[in-house]
Amino acid sequence: MTYAAPVSELRFLLEHVAGLDRVAGTERFAEATPDMVDAILTEAARMCDEVLAPLNRKGDADPARLENGVVRTPEGFGDGWRAISEGGWIGISASPEHGGLGLPMLLTTAVNDMMSGACLALQLAPLMSQGQIEALEAHASDEIKALYLPKLVSGEWSGTMNLTEPQAGSDVGALRTRAEPRGDGTYAVTGQKIYITWGDTDFAENVCHLVLARLPGAPEGTKGISLFVVPKYLPDAEGRPGERNTLKVVSLEHKLGLHGSPTAVMEYEGATGWLVGRENGGMAAMFTMMNNARLGVGTQGIGVAEAAFQQAAAWARDRKQGKAAGTGAIVEHADVKRMLATMRAETFAARAIALMCAGAIDMETATGSAAQAARAALLTPIAKAFGTETGIAAADTGIQVHGGMGFVEETGAAQFLRDVRVTAIYEGTNGIQAMDLVGRKMKDGGEAAFALTDEICEGAEAAKSSAPDLAHAVYEAAETLREATEALVAADLEARFAVAVPYLRAFALVLGGHAHLAAAVHGDAARLRLAEFYIRTILPEHASLLAGVSEGAAVLALEAGELAA
Template structure:
């Protein structure tokens, strides 16, 4: 599937919407000059367009398979992975002392989006490794860091995360995997994990699994869980992959999409592992990786949205059907108002979600660079919104892409359906979108809404600069709804959590679009796109906030029997 990397769009957002200059003005990221960033994005974009994009359809049609216990990846994936690794794109934000480039997460986020747009099935692999790198940087012993980080950063080795078990699902605390201490300071890991993305491959020297397990003295629930690094091959004294560990792939899941990404059931039979972090502190260590992945998975949704939009736009500009309703039209279906509406919505939604993800990444970078709690709180607040809304945007835009194609969108040969099949699982990855929404109205509101109110102050300033009453009114409604939620019982908050999160995304989307319009002086193409979002999508916030503050009584008014009737 052809793909054009939106490098100029990233550049515009960096300069005019999310303020990357604040990041590069810090000592930590001073070397990430605008010229360097543009050069990196340009080269990554070329790789995505020429090397990775041709693999997208290949991976869908010839997916990964398990043969006699060995995972065989899709044709060309080994070469595609090698291009990603050799380009240095896996360790872009990793510490320089371990072989990383030390670049801002905002730059990594853009590169990850382009790789995901080109071939999401393959991009899942380096995304998991990036998360493991961050977890090890923060929580591993010096010995583990020295041994594993350079290999993971270079791409010689790959990383995974092993949380889910069949009986536990999202209730991670119900896991049964055990960790028994060995005499040499290692642990014997025994249990089975499911849904392990890229649990194995045939192109890296080693696969390193971060596995949640319970020590013999671990209490029930999440507080008794520890985290262990369990490699496929146990490294020897020189760091080379040595003896095969006692773990393996039981089977690969048969999935709706992402056929090129092997999703494994992993079995550990007394496998040798090393503890990462403190005993019974596994969830804290794993959340470092999960938060990294939540931003990354939100970006995956945006990746697919961009790909689906480009695919639908090309079809609409080529497909001739009916008479053009406009003078001087092209004669193709892009002349029709409803098709134009869908394409405009797809583009506006993708722009807003991309700006949200980059704003989130900038907040993470500023938190790292300055240590200021306000930036850390801002990043924490934006993370569940980015994950949930980014993935939902991917789903919504992909569905519209099928609709633009009409009947041909339902035919697999056109490729339109693959976008929806591939992106659908991202709303489930790394904590379902409902869990993200509950996190937003619970943990992220433990400050009484202070972080949200600070964010809304920014929106108010933009609305004032743009003299936009609609955005100002939406921000006011969101502020009021936040105050109402904070005062509600928790289950009443949960009942409205998802519409609340979507309303937050709508208001922030209006904020980003208006900032873009202001940067153009109100006359450029992004200004006209902003008019679409502000007039057609922002008003949805008011209805969503009515749902968000409705409480849970009506939902529980229906009995289980009545729901079954």
């Protein structure tokens, strides 16, 4: 297996699609100069290629394990974590007040993309810490911030998110974990949590858990949930890990993939915790974590798509089969070219959408713009769902390119699919992302969606002189999307939910066309050819997806019993 961080691709998108120049033009992110960006991308790429990528297969073959209550991580993962933390890659966007670099989310997203392609199982650990850092920055008391944030940013301590319980999967409001006030500012947290990514490590001094729980007398459902920070070791007077807290890893899940990443069942037995934010305000704090975590998960899918493409392309160049022209390698076969082109074109589109989302987050942070906040909110579920679906599709296609050897573990092609499959499930299933898009994100009457559609049309108008046919196709696709959005906004919520998934994919495809059109205008001949492939062969799918939007209520006519076996 080989992997080379896609630095040139990221540079191109940051410059021509994601609007890094606008972000760097704000006072808040003025330090994101071209030299700084180049240094970040170059150094992160070196770490990914030289340190993280060699760990990917090791983590799959030598999974994390639980021995006598202690989590043991794969050989080399500790070195990988130190390379990540010492490079400052955990706190790229964290506040400088607590040791972060204070750089744009655009750069965090670019680095997370590279780390995900190199070794997704390990990249999950810094992603969890980043989510916790953001939640504490936004909601924690000054005392908690001063104690925890420098340790999390430096990587001395790691962070987790504890949301899910056996009886409460996506229905967070059904959780039962309780927190009893002790009268001294601490709480006794009791309950069990499942699917806790990196619930423990053997390379961090302390593991800090953010745990959702209920206070006595709290309202039912999501309105009665509070958030607590519950460390593995209780900090002593100097802020060092002291007495062991009353929590433990009960077991580790046996999973389809991501074997190097321990996914824990956590037990809290009156464990000492501290309230983060206000009482019964846990959902607000959780969404602070989850919104950017959703962008991060979409980026994970993109990173794996890149790695799967690189391996499939290398295999296709080397594999001799049949009567292929030229070198005799299967890369000369038309169908193999089609598969590789699809992988690359969709990965470019998904990466562009993720970076657009990150750029909107940065502009909201820098300017406080309500329009940028709405844009970021709208793009988040699209980036998460389309990014992860692209990763799954690319990994699956990569197996097909390998032929029979793709089904054999020796090549490593299957690992990409096993590892990336869960990204469509965790941090909110992709169906939930789609319902969020057509539900909560359309409460503005579609204003944010129409603004983005207008932007796509403006880009197409500007491109008519240099790529008229492609520009016309993208413009027409945007108009079709606008009409479907108008119909969607006019429908009731249940009817919207029935067509939410195809609508989200169609929206993503049109955004991808917008990005490829920009590449055709600003890039070289190779980018133009890839844009032509995407816009002429992949983008048309949006029409069939959107045609079903107005007919989506037909789904509701089916009886549940008719769908059962």
